[in-house]
Structures are given as structure tokens and as C-alpha cells.
Amino acid sequence: MxxxxxxxxxxxxxxxxxxxxxxxxxxxxxxxxxxxxxxxxxxxxxxxxxxxxxxxxxxxxxxxxxxxxxxxxxxRRDAFIKASVTLVQKEFFSKRKIFRHLERLHIMPMLLGWLREPANEARLVGQLVDYVRDFLMQQSKAQAGVIASKMREALAKVEPEDFFALWGKWLQKTGKDKEFVQRIAAYWRAQASTAAARQQIKALLEAYEEEKTGENVFAQLLAGFAQAVDLINYEEAAELIQRQLLAMLDELGTQDSPLQQEMLALFYEKAAELNREPQFHQLTHELKDSLLKDLPLETAVVEMFDHLRLHFLEDKARDVDPLAEHLPALRSRLEELIREEYRRMLYLVENDELLHETVDSFLFDLLGRSALHAQTLVGVIVTDVLSRLTDEQLNHLVYxxxxxxxxxxxxxxxxxxxxxxxxxxxxxxxxx
The missing domain is CATH 1.10.287 (Helix Hairpins)
Known part of the structure; x- marks a missing residue:
């Protein structure tokens, strides 16, 4: 041959x-x-x-x-192929041999050992995180009304006074209040340092003079005399006021400066007083009710998830994990929760005898039935493979x-x- x-x-x-x-x-x-x-x-x-x-x-x-x-x-190739299929199905994949081999496998110890390997655990947890992420993104639009309703219920329980108090504590704890004052001071300093600002200060001084003198002839005479002898120079006064204003804004924008601390203390004092006012209490409750009634939360939730889904799809197209890219803290927390549940499940399966036997019996039955159902598939595969062989290839296969x-x-x-x-x-x- x-x-x-x-x-x-x-x-x-x-x-x-x-x-x-x-x-x-x-x-x-x-x-x-x-x-x-x-x-x-x-x-x-x-x-x-x-x-x-x-x-x-x-x-x-x-x-x-x-x-x-x-x-x-x-x-006799047709008879040979038929006999080969029968041999594979009835001998190699007979019910007796299948279950005898499955009994020797010790399925549960093998499965638990495989699941406890760190590499397999990390891979399975990552896949579960991706599945949960995709599932939530698919369900988010359909559940937009429910999510918006829950958000509206949660907001309705929030008291405006408590919210403002918590907001103030958060500003103080994070230092955002000082950062906000620094940005405001920097903005107004840039506006006040221009020549146009100095001219506006001069115009205000001149307008103040006109307001005070009015139709009083004697006051107008004294003001004109003071300007004539250069006793009152609005240009120099405006420049001096501008310098003093810039110095004050510089101090206000300096971290932990006395003026900044005084300004923030005054702000929190007045905010606390305002928060205790009954009229303010009534106004904030009316404003909250009006906002909750007219706020388009459903539309906002749908648009938010649409944008998230779009960004996630773009990231997946670049082979980038969207959660790790945009929400790393959320992904870490989600991985932590799923890993805890994963290990708890393994512990229960391993230590609960009834659950252990139930899972073992289920897997044994599942694998056995799958192998038995594979008889037909194996027959089809063997028939297809042998039928594709030429006479020479079939001769060599047997020889x-x-x-x-x-x-x-x-x-x-x-x-x-x-x-x-x-x-x-x-x-x-x-x-x-």
C-alpha cells in the first residue's frame, strides 16, 4: 500500500x-x-x-x-462507513461506558479545584462583570420610567434645609468652598485690572459728585474750586481705588488668608441664618415640589443611558473596557461584590452536603445526557468525514x-x- x-x-x-x-x-x-x-x-x-x-x-x-x-x-465503502458509525455509537459511546467513565471522573472535586484557581477565578469574575454591565445597559432604557420614579421618590424625601446643611459641610470638608472663592477672586481681579474698569470707577465717582451737589450752587462752586486747585482728582482716585480693590482681591484669592476666612465665615453664618428662616423654608419646599413635578427625569435618564451606551460601544470597538475607562471605582466595587458572591457560592457548594450532592447529581446527569445525545452527532460527523474520503484515502486510512x-x-x-x-x-x- x-x-x-x-x-x-x-x-x-x-x-x-x-x-x-x-x-x-x-x-x-x-x-x-x-x-x-x-x-x-x-x-x-x-x-x-x-x-x-x-x-x-x-x-x-x-x-x-x-x-x-x-x-x-x-x-463496500457504504457498508464500511455504516459499520464504523455503529461501532462508534454503540461501543465507544454506549450508555454503560459513558456513565462508567463519568463515575471515574469525580466531577465535583475537579470542578471546584478548577474554579478555585486564581487565574480561572479572575477570568470568570471579569466575564461576570462584563455580563452584568451589558445586561444593565440593555435594561436601562426599558426601565427608565422605574429609575426616574425611584429618583423622584428619593428626592422627595430630602429636606431642603438638610440638603443645604450637608452641602455646606461637603464644601468645607473637601475645600471646594475655598477653591470657589479663589476662582471668583481670580475672575474679578482680571475684570478689575483693566483700564476700562478704572474708567468705570472714575465715572462712578463723578456720578456720585453730581448726585451729592445736585442743584446746590454753593456745593457746585466748592466742587469746581476743589477741581481747579487739583484738590480732587478723580483720575488718581480711581487709580487708587483700583489698586486697593486688586490688593483686596489678591488677598481674597490667597489660600487661608484672613480675608478669605472672614468671607467664608460670614457666608456660612448668613447661610445658616437664611436656612432657619420660615419664609425661606416655605420657598425651598415650594421650589422642590415644583422641580420634582416638572423635572423631565425620564427623558434625562433615557438620554444619559443613550450617551453611556454610545460611549461604551465606542470603547468596546477600540478593545477598551468602558467601566475601567470611565468608571474605575464602579468597576472595582462591582468586581469586589461579584468576587465575594463567587467565593461564597464555592464555600456553600463545598460545605453544604445536600447542595453538594444536588449539584453533583445535576452535573452528572447533564454530562451523561449530553454525551448520550452526542451519539447522533458523532454518527453524523463520522459519516461526513468518511464519505468525503476518496477510495485511495480510505484505503490508506484502514491500511x-x-x-x-x-x-x-x-x-x-x-x-x-x-x-x-x-x-x-x-x-x-x-x-x-
């Missing part, structure tokens, strides 16, 4: 050579008992080897073009698996033929 000479071919050639040698000895020494025995044995060995070569070759092809009852495997045995069959034909030939020769000599 393969290219080149194999052991059986070499054996047959050796036997043929011995036959030629024995024949030449017989012709040279026609009355020699040894030459006759050697010729008889080599002839029988050659016939046996050729007969077995013919028989083995006839299984796969037509030896010497002989057409009758040869090339058995290609001619390669049993080649050593077939070669020994051929060699045994020569060996047995030689033995029988010697035995027959001996019997003939005895009877003669």
Missing part, C-alpha cells in the same frame, strides 16, 4: 531468490535429496507468499487487474492502522508455505 519495499515485499523477493537458487541446484544435481527438498520448500513458500499478497491486496485494490471479488473495501499485521500475514504465508512444503516433501519420501 505504501511506496517502496516493505518487510513483506522483501521477504517475498528473498523467497523468490531462494526458489531460483533451489531450481538451479535441482537442475545441476537432479538426484540430490537436499536440492529437491530446498526446491519443494521454496516453491511452497513462494506460492504461499504470492497467495497472501494477492489476498491482502484484494482487500484494497485489484491485484494485477483481477476484477472478481477484489477491491473489497472501495466496493495504516493494520499495516504491521497485514505485513506479517504476508510473511507468514511464505513461512507457513515453506513449512508445509517441507512436511509434504518428507511425507512423499516416506511413502515412496
Amino acid at each position: 505504501k511506496r517502496g519495499l516493505n518487510k513483506a515485499d522483501k521477504t517475498l523477493l528473498i523467497v523468490f531468490g531462494l526458489f531460483l537458487l533451489a531450481l538451479s541446484l535441482h537442475l545441476r544435481y537432479p538426484y540430490s535429496l537436499v536440492s529437491d527438498a530446498l526446491l519443494f520448500a521454496s516453491e511452497a513458500a513462494l506460492v504461499g507468499g504470492i497467495a497472501d499478497w494477492f489476498a491482502v491486496t484484494a482487500l484494497f485494490r485489484k491485484p494485477l487487474g483481477f476484477p472478481y471479488h477484489t477491491a473489497i473495501l472501495p466496493r 495504516d492502522k493494520v499495516e504491521p499485521d497485514l505485513l506479517w500475514i504476508r510473511m507468514n504465508g511464505s513461512i507457513v508455505g515453506a513449512g508445509i512444503g517441507l512436511l509434504l516433501f518428507a511425507c512423499l519420501q516416506i511413502t515412496m
Whole structure:
């Protein structure tokens, strides 16, 4: 079946050579008992080897073009494929063997050991986090009304006074109040440092003068006299006021400066007084009720999740984890919660005998049923694979698996033929 000479071919050639040698000895020494025995044995060995070569070759092809009852495997390929499918389904995947192998597997210890490996735990937790993230994003739009209703209920329970008090404490604790004052001071300093601001201060001083003098002739006379002798110079006064204003804004924008602390203390004092006013209390409650009634929370929630979903899809297209990219704290917390539940589940399965037996029985039944249902699928696969093979490929598939045995069959034909030939020769000599 393969290219080149194999052991059986070499054996047959050796036997043929011995036959030629024995024949030449017989012709040279026609009355020699040894030459006759050697010729008889080599002839029988050659016939046996050729007969077995013919028989083995006839299984796969037509030896010497002989057409009758040869090339058995290609001619009976449909029956061979059907028998192979039956063998695989009934023997390799029989119910008895499947369940016997499953009983030897010890499914639960293997599964629990695999689940407890750090790499597997990290991978499974990550997959669960991604699943929860995608599930929440898919459900968010459908549940927008419920989410908005819950938000409205939560906001309705918040008292405005408590909210303002908490907001003030948060500003103080985080230092946002000082940051806010610094930004305001920096903004007004940039506005007050311009020439236009100085001209506005001058215009205010002039307007104040006009307001105070009015139609009083004597006051107008004194003001004109003061300007004439340069006793009152509005340009210099505006510049001086501007410098003083800038110095005050610089101090206000300085971290923990006396003016900044005084300003913040005054702010919190007045805010606390305002928070205790009944009128302010009534106003804030009316404002809260009005906002909760007219605030489009549903639309806001839908748009928020639409934007989140869009960003998440863009990040996934770039192979970037959206939660890790935008909400790392949320992802860390979600991973922590899922990991805790994951380990608690393993602990329960391992230590609760009833649960352990239930899960083990379920897995055993699931794997057994899956393997039994795989019989049909395996049959289809085997049929499809074998049907795609050509006759030559099918011959090689079978021959390669049993080649050593077939070669020994051929060699045994020569060996047995030689033995029988010697035995027959001996019997003939005895009877003669």
C-alpha cells in the first residue's frame, strides 16, 4: 500500500531468490535429496507468499487487474462507513461506558479545584462583570420610567434645609468652598485690572459728585474750586481705588488668608441664618415640589443611558473596557461584590452536603445526557468525514492502522508455505 519495499515485499523477493537458487541446484544435481527438498520448500513458500499478497491486496485494490471479488473495501465503502458509525455509537459511546467513565471522573472535586484557581477565578469574575454591565445597559432604557420614579421618590424625601446643611459641610470638608472663592477672586481681579474698569470707577465717582451737589450752587462752586486747585482728582482716585480693590482681591484669592476666612465665615453664618428662616423654608419646599413635578427625569435618564451606551460601544470597538475607562471605582466595587458572591457560592457548594450532592447529581446527569445525545452527532460527523474520503484515502486510512499485521500475514504465508512444503516433501519420501 505504501511506496517502496516493505518487510513483506522483501521477504517475498528473498523467497523468490531462494526458489531460483533451489531450481538451479535441482537442475545441476537432479538426484540430490537436499536440492529437491530446498526446491519443494521454496516453491511452497513462494506460492504461499504470492497467495497472501494477492489476498491482502484484494482487500484494497485489484491485484494485477483481477476484477472478481477484489477491491473489497472501495466496493463496500457504504457498508464500511455504516459499520464504523455503529461501532462508534454503540461501543465507544454506549450508555454503560459513558456513565462508567463519568463515575471515574469525580466531577465535583475537579470542578471546584478548577474554579478555585486564581487565574480561572479572575477570568470568570471579569466575564461576570462584563455580563452584568451589558445586561444593565440593555435594561436601562426599558426601565427608565422605574429609575426616574425611584429618583423622584428619593428626592422627595430630602429636606431642603438638610440638603443645604450637608452641602455646606461637603464644601468645607473637601475645600471646594475655598477653591470657589479663589476662582471668583481670580475672575474679578482680571475684570478689575483693566483700564476700562478704572474708567468705570472714575465715572462712578463723578456720578456720585453730581448726585451729592445736585442743584446746590454753593456745593457746585466748592466742587469746581476743589477741581481747579487739583484738590480732587478723580483720575488718581480711581487709580487708587483700583489698586486697593486688586490688593483686596489678591488677598481674597490667597489660600487661608484672613480675608478669605472672614468671607467664608460670614457666608456660612448668613447661610445658616437664611436656612432657619420660615419664609425661606416655605420657598425651598415650594421650589422642590415644583422641580420634582416638572423635572423631565425620564427623558434625562433615557438620554444619559443613550450617551453611556454610545460611549461604551465606542470603547468596546477600540478593545477598551468602558467601566475601567470611565468608571474605575464602579468597576472595582462591582468586581469586589461579584468576587465575594463567587467565593461564597464555592464555600456553600463545598460545605453544604445536600447542595453538594444536588449539584453533583445535576452535573452528572447533564454530562451523561449530553454525551448520550452526542451519539447522533458523532454518527453524523463520522459519516461526513468518511464519505468525503476518496477510495485511495480510505484505503490508506484502514491500511495504516493494520499495516504491521497485514505485513506479517504476508510473511507468514511464505513461512507457513515453506513449512508445509517441507512436511509434504518428507511425507512423499516416506511413502515412496
